[in-house]
Amino acid sequence: MVQASSQVWSQQIIDDIHAKADLGRYRIRGFSTFQKVTHFDDLTFLSTGLTRFPLEGYKEKCSTQVTLGARYASEPLVLETPVYITGMSYGALSVSAKTALGKAASMVGSASCTGDGGMLPAEREASDKLIYQVLPSRYGFNPHHLLEAQAAEIVVGQGAKPGTGGMLMGVKVLDHIAESRDLPSGIDQRSPARHPDWLGPDDLAVKIEQIREATDGRIPVSVKLGACRVTDDVKLAAKAGADIVVVDSMLAGTGASGEALLDHSGIPTVPSIVMAREALRDMGLYGTVSLVASGGIRSGADMAKALALGADACAIGIGALVALNCNRDIPEADFESEVGVSAGQCHHCQTGKCPVGIATQDPELEKRLDSSEGADRVANFLNSMTMEAALLTRSLGKGDVRSLEPEDMVALTIEASAMARIPLVGTNKVFGWD
Amino acid sequence: MVSLDAHSLSARELNQAIKKAALTGSQITILNPQARHNIAVGILDSCKIDIDGSVGYYAASLMDGPEVNIDGNAGWALGENLMSGKIVLTKDAGASVAASMRGGDIVVGGNAGARAGISMKGGTLLIGGNAGFLTGFMMQKGRIVVCGDVGDAVGDSMYEGVIYVGGDIGSLGADAKIIEPSETDLIELWGLLEQSGINDRPRFRKIVSQKKLYHFDNLERLEMSAV
Numbered sequence: 322m323v324q325a326s327s328q329v330w331s332q333q334i335i336d337d338i339h340a341k342a343d344l345g346r347y348r349i350r351g352f353s354t355f356q357k358v359t360h361f362d363d364l365t366f367l368s369t370g371l372t373r374f375p376l377e378g379y380k381e382k383c384s385t386q387v388t389l390g391a392r393y394a395s396e397p398l399v400l401e402t403p404v405y406i407t408g409m410s411y412g413a414l415s416v417s418a419k420t421a422l423g424k425a426a427s428m429v430g431s432a433s434c435t436g437d438g439g440m441l442p443a444e445r446e447a448s449d450k451l452i453y454q455v456l457p458s459r460y461g462f463n464p465h466h467l468l469e470a471q472a473a474e475i476v477v478g479q480g481a482k483p484g485t486g487g488m489l490m491g492v493k494v495l496d497h498i499a500e501s502r503d504l505p506s507g508i509d510q511r512s513p514a515r516h517p518d519w520l521g522p523d524d525l526a527v528k529i530e531q532i533r534e535a536t537d538g539r540i541p542v543s544v545k546l547g548a549c550r551v552t553d554d555v556k557l558a559a560k561a562g563a564d565i566v567v568v569d570s571m572l573a574g575t576g577a578s579g580e581a582l583l584d585h586s587g588i589p590t591v592p593s594i595v596m597a598r599e600a601l602r603d604m605g606l607y608g609t610v611s612l613v614a615s616g617g618i619r620s621g622a623d624m625a626k627a628l629a630l631g632a633d634a635c636a637i638g639i640g641a642l643v644a645l646n647c648n649r650d651i652p653e654a655d656f657e658s659e660v661g662v663s664a665g666q667c668h669h670c671q672t673g674k675c676p677v678g679i680a681t682q683d684p685e686l687e688k689r690l691d692s693s694e695g696a697d698r699v700a701n702f703l704n705s706m707t708m709e710a711a712l713l714t715r716s717l718g719k720g721d722v723r724s725l726e727p728e729d730m731v732a733l734t735i736e737a738s739a740m741a742r743i744p745l746v747g748t749n750k751v752f753g754w755d
Numbered sequence: 756m757v758s759l760d761a762h763s764l765s766a767r768e769l770n771q772a773i774k775k776a777a778l779t780g781s782q783i784t785i786l787n788p789q790a791r792h793n794i795a796v797g798i799l800d801s802c803k804i805d806i807d808g809s810v811g812y813y814a815a816s817l818m819d820g821p822e823v824n825i826d827g828n829a830g831w832a833l834g835e836n837l838m839s840g841k842i843v844l845t846k847d848a849g850a851s852v853a854a855s856m857r858g859g860d861i862v863v864g865g866n867a868g869a870r871a872g873i874s875m876k877g878g879t880l881l882i883g884g885n886a887g888f889l890t891g892f893m894m895q896k897g898r899i900v901v902c903g904d905v906g907d908a909v910g911d912s913m914y915e916g917v918i919y920v921g922g923d924i925g926s927l928g929a930d931a932k933i934i935e936p937s938e939t940d941l942i943e944l945w946g947l948l949e950q951s952g953i954n955d956r957p958r959f960r961k962i963v964s965q966k967k968l969y970h971f972d973n974l975e976r977l978e979m980s981a982v
Binding site: 340343344345346348349458459462463465467468490492502503504505507509513517518519524531533534535536537538660671672674 | 975
């Protein structure tokens with residue numbers, strides 16, 4: 322049948338060209354990629370039947386505690402649930418949002434992460450466990466703060482915009498943000514893509530040692546990669562001495578990125594984890610270097626699948642923000658008039674006009690977010706993720722999320738079989754690998 | 756006075772010994788540094804450290820307060836992220852000296868490699884000799900003074916701060932421009948050189964940001980501050 326309109330030159334494409342014709346540059350947006358790619362929904366667990374017996378799904382003990390970064394650190398990061406809040410900057414987010422995220426993580430025995438722009442005192446105070454990012458920009462970086470952290474994370478790249486630095490539009494670079502970053506007020510901040518003091522993996526090894534020297538080897542040093550050439554990058558990070566490797570996929574979120582990067586760079590989460598696992602296994606370091614997966618983790622089921630594929634833990638960003646009220650039609654907000662879209666469709670973090678007070682520096686908008694109530698919601702969401710993962714784990718007859726493995730799942734599509742390196746449902750075939 | 760022989764200590768043992776001595780404000784001498792990496796890292800107490808020989812990468816980095824004298828050469832990232840204090844190097848520095856420095860003073864008696872003062876956020880970097888390409892790259896605040904020549908792309912994408920060059924300029928980086936220093940600038944600079952034991956009085960040129968890259972040329976409606 323002939324379609325009623327062009328499938329190549331859709332209305333969305335036409336609108337996009339019109340916008341660029343007016344603008345004269347790449348477009349910028351927040352949230353995450355709009356591409357449809359293979360994801361965790363394309364995998365399913367094989368819960369118990371007659372070949373093995375389950376644990377009581379709702380009650381029987383199931384451990385969810387994980388330890389990250391025990392390779393070299395004398396004080397590795399112990400999390401009561403295998404999920405933590407990923408790095409999101411004070412600047413991209415409001416004080417209330419950052420504080421709520423830190424508090425929520427503390428409520429469930431997990432950790433949060435600083436993001437670009439340094440360590441916010443309120444976030445430090447709210448967070449029992451805080452990961453301090455070492456970014457190419459080094460905005461606000463302070464060795465005193467490094468000593469207060471429970472882990473350091475050297476950011477090589479972000480999944481939402483690999484190969485580039487952070488971005489914060491001028492509407493959010495108000496005086497207090499500019500001061501904390503040593504930047505002129507109001508600029509459209511485009512952070513460096515390369516670190517100022519090291520370039521390649523051999524230099525990174527010395528940088529990692531420097532962080533260890535500054536912290537007396539107490540805290541784990543993590544390396545965060547935007548998932549692209551995962552196999553080589555993970556091997557190089559591990560060889561450089563990372564305690565933890567974070568693989569951040571193309572499904573990861575951002576407060577602002579060029580759309581071209583969001584939608585046309587990086588690889589999905591499922592193959593990222595598998596490639597990283599195999600890279601570490603090749604080096605004999607799987608189980609020694611901790612592997613963290615991030616990008617598009619939306620539930621405890623996603624988290625359990627990530628763990629089954631080989632991750633030790635997950636990091637979430639957008640999921641936590643949605644729990645905080647992102648895209649929720651709260652009474653105080655009028656999405657249509659304020660950001661031109663309805664609640665549920667907003668991806669306008671870069672504008673600073675967040676109708677729910679999360680991704681903004683506007684004090685009036687920030688009042689719409691009650692930090693304490695927000696922390697409760699995020700903690701509830703994290704608890705739900707933990708319970709979902711435990712529920713699935715028990716249904717597989719296992720009492721520890723660390724026992725999840727690829728053999729617990731099958732793929733629902735040929736593509737997922739190839740990417741996850743597990744059999745297609747109803748077959749014994751792992752596509753692309755037999 | 757504490758004397759530490761680096762030859763017989765691991766980097767961890769050496770740095771922990773320095774930190775311990777720094778707590779009491781001691782004068783610390785480090786012998787036989789052997790150009791090793793990560794010497795005197797993360798020292799956050801005021802003290803005086805003399806290093807008798809060349810050092811590797813990240814010497815005297817992530818510091819706040821100490822006064823460090825290094826009699827020799829240094830590898831990459833000398834004084835990285837210095838918060839306050841002073842570092843004096845008698846000979847040449849590798850790439851990225853004073854990277855992301857936030858305060859204090861760093862003096863390089865000889866030449867500096869590429870990316871000197873990259874991402875600087877404060878303080879003063881004084882280089883007695885020449886500096887390599889991308890000096891002052893994405894510099895945010897502070898002052899870089901190069902008595903000799905600089906390589907290509909100096910001041911590329913700098914936000915604020917100022918770079919003074921006494922010799923030849925290979926080329927300017929994106930959004931950088933040369934302006935004439937004022938007499939006050941020159942008197943201040945010459946005083947700085949005198950304090951640092953440099954006898955030359957170069958007629959410096961001053962490099963600052965054109966500020967044309969501060970903003971995108973055009974914004975979408977919602978990206979503007981007022982809808």
